Amino acid sequence: xxxxxxxxxxxxxxxxxVKKWKNKRGSLIMALHEIQGVFGxxxxxxxxxxxEQMNIPLARIYEVLTFYxxxxxxxxxxxxxxxxxxxxxHIKGSxxxxxxxxxxxGVEENETTPDRLFHLQVVRCLGCCGLSPxxxxxxxxxxxxxAGDVKNIVAEWRAKEAETA
Amino acid sequence: MTMIKARxxxxxxxxxxxxxxxxxxEQVQVKIPTLCKHPDLCATAACGICVVKVAGRPxxxxxxxxxxxxxxxxxxxxxxLVEVRRNVIELILSKHPNExxxxxxxxxxxxxxxxxxxxIRCEEYExxxxxxxxxxxxxxxxxxxxxxxxxxxxxxxxxxxQAVWALSFLNRGISTQIAAAGGIPLAESPCIKCGQCSAHxxxxxxxxxxxxxxxxxxxxxEKKHCVVQIAPAVRVAIGEAFGLKPGELTTGKxxxxxxxxxxxxxxxxxxxxxxxxxxxASEFVERFVNKTAPLPLITSCCPAWVDxxxxxxxxxxxxxxxxxxxxxxxxxxxxxxYADKKGIKPEDMVVVSIMPCTAKKYExxxxxxxxxxxxxxxxxxxxxxxxxxxxKQSGIDFLALAEEEADSLLGExxxxxxxxxxxxxxMEAALRTAYYFVTGEDPKDLDFVQTRxxxxxxxxxxxxxxxxxxIAVAHGTGNVETVVNRIxxxxxxxxxxxxxxxxxxxxxxxxIGGGGQPTGVTDKVRLERTAGLEKDDHAHQIRCSHxxxxxxxxxxxxxxxxxxxxxxxxxxxxxxPRPCYKR
Ligand code: SF4
Ligand code: SF4
Ligand code: SF4
Ligand code: FES
Numbered sequence: 001x002x003x004x005x006x007x008x009x010x011x012x013x014x015x016x017x018v019k020k021w022k023n024k025r026g027s028l029i030m031a032l033h034e035i036q037g038v039f040g041x042x043x044x045x046x047x048x049x050x051x052e053q054m055n056i057p058l059a060r061i062y063e064v065l066t067f068y069x070x071x072x073x074x075x076x077x078x079x080x081x082x083x084x085x086x087x088x089x090h091i092k093g094s095x096x097x098x099x100x101x102x103x104x105x106g107v108e109e110n111e112t113t114p115d116r117l118f119h120l121q122v123v124r125c126l127g128c129c130g131l132s133p134x135x136x137x138x139x140x141x142x143x144x145x146x147a148g149d150v151k152n153i154v155a156e157w158r159a160k161e162a163e164t165a
Numbered sequence: 166m167t168m169i170k171a172r173x174x175x176x177x178x179x180x181x182x183x184x185x186x187x188x189x190x191e192q193v194q195v196k197i198p199t200l201c202k203h204p205d206l207c208a209t210a211a212c213g214i215c216v217v218k219v220a221g222r223p224x225x226x227x228x229x230x231x232x233x234x235x236x237x238x239x240x241x242x243x244x245x246l247v248e249v250r251r252n253v254i255e256l257i258l259s260k261h262p263n264e265x266x267x268x269x270x271x272x273x274x275x276x277x278x279x280x281x282x283x284x285i286r287c288e289e290y291e292x293x294x295x296x297x298x299x300x301x302x303x304x305x306x307x308x309x310x311x312x313x314x315x316x317x318x319x320x321x322x323x324x325x326x327q328a329v330w331a332l333s334f335l336n337r338g339i340s341t342q343i344a345a346a347g348g349i350p351l352a353e354s355p356c357i358k359c360g361q362c363s364a365h366x367x368x369x370x371x372x373x374x375x376x377x378x379x380x381x382x383x384x385x386x387e388k389k390h391c392v393v394q395i396a397p398a399v400r401v402a403i404g405e406a407f408g409l410k411p412g413e414l415t416t417g418k419x420x421x422x423x424x425x426x427x428x429x430x431x432x433x434x435x436x437x438x439x440x441x442x443x444x445x446a447s448e449f450v451e452r453f454v455n456k457t458a459p460l461p462l463i464t465s466c467c468p469a470w471v472d473x474x475x476x477x478x479x480x481x482x483x484x485x486x487x488x489x490x491x492x493x494x495x496x497x498x499x500x501x502x503y504a505d506k507k508g509i510k511p512e513d514m515v516v517v518s519i520m521p522c523t524a525k526k527y528e529x530x531x532x533x534x535x536x537x538x539x540x541x542x543x544x545x546x547x548x549x550x551x552x553x554x555x556x557k558q559s560g561i562d563f564l565a566l567a568e569e570e571a572d573s574l575l576g577e578x579x580x581x582x583x584x585x586x587x588x589x590x591x592m593e594a595a596l597r598t599a600y601y602f603v604t605g606e607d608p609k610d611l612d613f614v615q616t617r618x619x620x621x622x623x624x625x626x627x628x629x630x631x632x633x634x635x636i637a638v639a640h641g642t643g644n645v646e647t648v649v650n651r652i653x654x655x656x657x658x659x660x661x662x663x664x665x666x667x668x669x670x671x672x673x674x675x676x677i678g679g680g681g682q683p684t685g686v687t688d689k690v691r692l693e694r695t696a697g698l699e700k701d702d703h704a705h706q707i708r709c710s711h712x713x714x715x716x717x718x719x720x721x722x723x724x725x726x727x728x729x730x731x732x733x734x735x736x737x738x739x740x741x742p743r744p745c746y747k748r
Contacts, residue, residue, distance in 0.1 A: 044347060048746060058746065059324070059333035059354075062346040066335045073347070 086125025360523030360680020412697030417568025435578030521679030548681025580708030589616030
């Protein structure tokens with residue numbers, strides 16, 4: 001049977017993913033996980049596609065999606081800033097660093113700037129407490145960060161993105 | 166059956182195995198307080214107010230979801246339990262806005278009552294009311310998630326009882342919130358506007374969309390001729406708002422009260438229920454005897470069922486009766502037939518209906534067929550609850566009113582019209598008239614008891630002088646799928662049809678248990694309201710729709726005959742598949 005493509009990448013890609021998981025029990029989370037791997041979040045169209053293809057009510061899918069913090073429902077920013085709030089970092093003032101990022105970017109934690117450039121999040125221990133407080137930006141680690149460093153870090157990434165854009 | 170023996174507050178109880186502690190306690194007149202538990206629904210065990218002590222167990226036990234066990238020694242009240250329960254209430258109140266005085270449920274809210282019963286006098290915990298917007302997008306029901314106590318009833322109702330899956334819980338912990346999938350407006354979800362969630366919500370978090378202000382201004386607009394119609398199920402329920410028992414018939418008082426508050430004419434939807442039967446029974450005979458269209462014939466008088474079918478079962482469209490609901494038929498006739506006779510222009514009229522139903526608010530503008538008089542046929546559809554409030558505002562001593570009659574042309578009704586209000590009633594009324602259409606005489610016994618009762622799906626074979634008609638009656642949309650799948654299977658395989666005629670009502674019990682009826686419905690209340698309508702049926706000399714004199718006159722003077730061109734123009738409608746989600 002010829003496959004019908006909708007021409008919408010969120011739908012077509014999700015159809016592909018679901019195919020693998022469709023007939024396995026308890027595979028909803030795996031399918032959603034994989035879709036988030038592709039897009040960085042779960043777009044509405046993808047959730048609808050999963051619902052249709054797996055014959056699960058959409059309301060149930062969103063119950064699952066919003067139950068786990070792990071799932072993102074909005075496109076993340078291109079530059080993801082993770083501030084560590086493990087015990088060591090916390091003691092050394094990571095919340096001041098977080099506040100500085102909030103102020104600099106004008107967003108709260110788990111939010112993305114309106115231009116979709118930066119996404120700010122807090123993570124539990126990153127496993128490098130010796131470097132605390134730690135922030136990780138798109139894989140690059142910044143150690144012993146202070147609130148004063150924040151302006152420069154943001155500027156650095158803004159410049160980088162402007163170059164590649 | 167195994168029996169369980171135990172003691173509750175030192176009183177011996179003996180109950181069937183599987184009975185919960187809560188139910189067992191009721192049998193010995195011990196009332197354990199509850200909040201999240203509703204008698205219709207599986208326990209969600211969300212609130213913790215029903216805790217009791219069981220001797221030998223270290224922790225407190227939730228009575229609503231724990232079955233009684235042999236030899237249990239249960240304590241339902243002592244100072245410690247009262248303190249724990251009080252604390253539960255205080256915690257709930259700390260997340261609940263302090264808005265009782267301006268709340269639509271003021272006076273019949275289950276949280277308010279508990280708080281009063283426990284004598285809560287101050288706010289023990291710092292208040293953290295979430296800042297969440299209302300959702301009135303359906304214009305049938307309103308969600309106010311700030312007032313939600315997360316009892317889970319509405320979700321249980323919407324997902325399981327009704328099988329619609331419009332409502333769900335989003336997020337978890339303290340940010341848990343009821344909403345449609347992904348937080349979209351309810352109107353863009355599969356919601357069928359049945360209002361069952363609003364009839365089960367203990368608080369003001371889900372309510373009917375209030376149209377009373379608009380209706381007041383229509384009534385007070387001197388330039389408008391304002392008429393009203395009353396649905397069958399309203400007359401046996403509205404009394405509850407004035408302290409009457411469920412099922413007490415208030416038809417005559419309701420006519421009187423509506424005249425007093427200023428309606429220019431008072432009609433009865435029971436009249437157009439009789440008319441619906443004339444059209445629908447004719448449709449059935451056409452399909453059954455003359456084979457002009459396929460069987461089974463499926464009833465269409467419940468707009469929530471119509472919406473459900475258009476969204477989830479649109480392959481059933483060819484089997485649907487094309488009849489509008491009685492509300493729709495009366496609206497169309499009020500602005501044509503009645504308007505003509507009175508010499509009033511349809512645009513100078515306002516038609517208000519009083520329905521047990523929130524979906525009827527949606528129906529009045531659901532398609533262009535609802536504008537068959539040239540303007541919108543029914544302008545406003547009010548629920549029983551809204552009208553009870555309007556009567557109270559008017560200072561009318563409802564119970565003391567002398568009974569009056571409905572206005573002529575669209576007011577007379579038979580016993581068949583009134584039983585539209587309960588599950589199986591439309592089928593029964595249609596069978597009475599179909600029998601007459603096929604055989605030329607009335608059935609000897611007008612009571613088709615096979616259609617009655619609260620069982621979710623009722624199936625029967627009816628004998629019309631040797632011709633067998635197989636029928637099914639389903640109520641609560643959660644029961645629909647079984648019936649529809651049987652039909653589908655027969656159609657696909659070419660096997661013999663399981664049914665010739667099918668009635669569906671979205672609400673459990675039919676309209677007497679409608680989403681716009683006074684809250685607090687249980688099966689007991691459903692049966693009492695049903696009994697009220699049965700009594701009304703039997704009290705009528707004429708119990709068959711085809712003998713309704715005003716209906717006969719309507720055909721003579723205006724419509725011609727059932728299924729005539731004029732009937733089709735005014736009394737019938739069309740269906741289209743609709744997407745469950747708009748995006
Ligand atoms: S009105 Fe009916 S379908 Fe809509 S949310 Fe409430 S229970 Fe669900
Ligand atoms: S909206 Fe009402 S029924 Fe639904 S969970 Fe909240 S309080 Fe319970
Ligand atoms: S069963 Fe009656 S009250 Fe319920 S949605 Fe249908 S028409 Fe309305
Ligand atoms: S009534 Fe038992 S937990 Fe709510």
